[in-house]
Amino acid sequence: MEKSGPSRTEAPAISVRGAVKLYGPVYAVNGVDLEIGNGEVFGLIGHNGAGKSTLFKMMLGLVRATDGEIRIHGASVQGRGFRAVRRGIGYLPENVVLYDNLTGTETLHYFARLKGAPLGDCAAALELVGLTHAAGRAVREYSKGMRQRLGFAQALLGSPKVLFLDEPTTGLDPEAIRDFYATLRKLRGQGVTMILTSHILAELQERVDRLAIMSAGRVQAVGSVQGLREQMALPLRMELATSEAGAAAVRDVLGTLPVTAHRWEGGLFNGHFPREAKMAVLAALAGLGSAIHDFRIHEPSLEDVFFGFAD
Numbered sequence: 001m002e003k004s005g006p007s008r009t010e011a012p013a014i015s016v017r018g019a020v021k022l023y024g025p026v027y028a029v030n031g032v033d034l035e036i037g038n039g040e041v042f043g044l045i046g047h048n049g050a051g052k053s054t055l056f057k058m059m060l061g062l063v064r065a066t067d068g069e070i071r072i073h074g075a076s077v078q079g080r081g082f083r084a085v086r087r088g089i090g091y092l093p094e095n096v097v098l099y100d101n102l103t104g105t106e107t108l109h110y111f112a113r114l115k116g117a118p119l120g121d122c123a124a125a126l127e128l129v130g131l132t133h134a135a136g137r138a139v140r141e142y143s144k145g146m147r148q149r150l151g152f153a154q155a156l157l158g159s160p161k162v163l164f165l166d167e168p169t170t171g172l173d174p175e176a177i178r179d180f181y182a183t184l185r186k187l188r189g190q191g192v193t194m195i196l197t198s199h200i201l202a203e204l205q206e207r208v209d210r211l212a213i214m215s216a217g218r219v220q221a222v223g224s225v226q227g228l229r230e231q232m233a234l235p236l237r238m239e240l241a242t243s244e245a246g247a248a249a250v251r252d253v254l255g256t257l258p259v260t261a262h263r264w265e266g267g268l269f270n271g272h273f274p275r276e277a278k279m280a281v282l283a284a285l286a287g288l289g290s291a292i293h294d295f296r297i298h299e300p301s302l303e304d305v306f307f308g309f310a311d
């Protein structure tokens with residue numbers, strides 16, 4: 001999914017310039033600049049209260065910015081032209097409000113009317129989120145995960161070009177999470193721009209083109225997961241298993257490298273080294289031949305990166 005960033009030739013899907021939102025004395029959003037390209041899958045992560053939902057609502061024109069400008073497909077979200085653009089946007093709020101007495105189909109009909117989307121879209125949206133079997137059942141009988149999927153279905157009505165998904169996998173089981181991301185891949189293939197938040201960082205790691213880390217109303221870092229890892233200059237972790245006879249030789253070689261040891265237990269070594277030493281470490285260990293039984297290098301997780309930027 002790696003992409004170099006927003007396209008330079010057309011208006012970006014989303015452009016945020018100096019966005020500020022003050023609630024009384026509280027800066028919910030405090031000077032955010034962001035550009036999201038057409039067809040990008042973009043993640044927004046941050047602690048509770050970091051300002052993610054507020055920024056989402058500002059980008060949707062639901063919350064008026066105290067300062068700054070936000071454009072979607074070139075149209076200012078506070079401008080007159082935004083109503084038309086708004087039709088091409090799908091939104092799954094953090095807590096989607098559903099009416100217990102309506103069935104799945106009736107719920108989508110209701111949202112389709114609100115949005116001016118064809119009622120004919122509803123069956124396909126239910127199918128896409130795997131709820132066709134429950135379409136005629138009242139929402140009161142839906143599980144938490146089914147409600148969340150119905151919320152996702154309403155966001156898909158009207159074939160949106162931009163999708164805002166606030167905590168879209170809340171309440172979903174692992175299989176439903178996998179299905180959800182498979183649907184996102186399908187939509188990405190159709191050129192839909194998606195911006196999503198999640199607290200489950202491991203989930204976003206392999207699934208977004210780029211992400212922004214928010215803290216205290218500001219964007220602390222933006223980039224691909226790999227780009228952020230490199231920016232943070234976090235060390236790589238290594239695990240190594242040696243033969244009994246080769247352990248001493250391995251220990252000697254490791255002693256000549258910029259490797260920090262965490263644990264030597266029997267023939268098992270666990271430590272870390274700076275990214276720029278990677279090739280030197282590999283070359284030195286390759287010279288040890290059969291003294292090494294197994295060797296693994298681990299990239300820092302998104303969680304490691306997040307805590308580096310957001311704390």
Ligand SMILES: Nc1ncnc2c1ncn2[C@@H]1O[C@H](COP(=O)(O)OP(=O)(O)OP(=O)(O)O)[C@@H](O)[C@H]1O
Pocket residue numbers: 023026027028029046047048049050051052053054055094
């Ligand atoms: N309507 C509001 N009135 C007053 N303060 C608000 C309002 N909405 C948000 N805030 C404040 O703005 C800050 C950012 O909140 P926001 O909901 O945007 O954070 P978040 O990153 O989405 O958090 P979470 O992960 O918990 O959903 C918080 O300090 C919050 O208390």
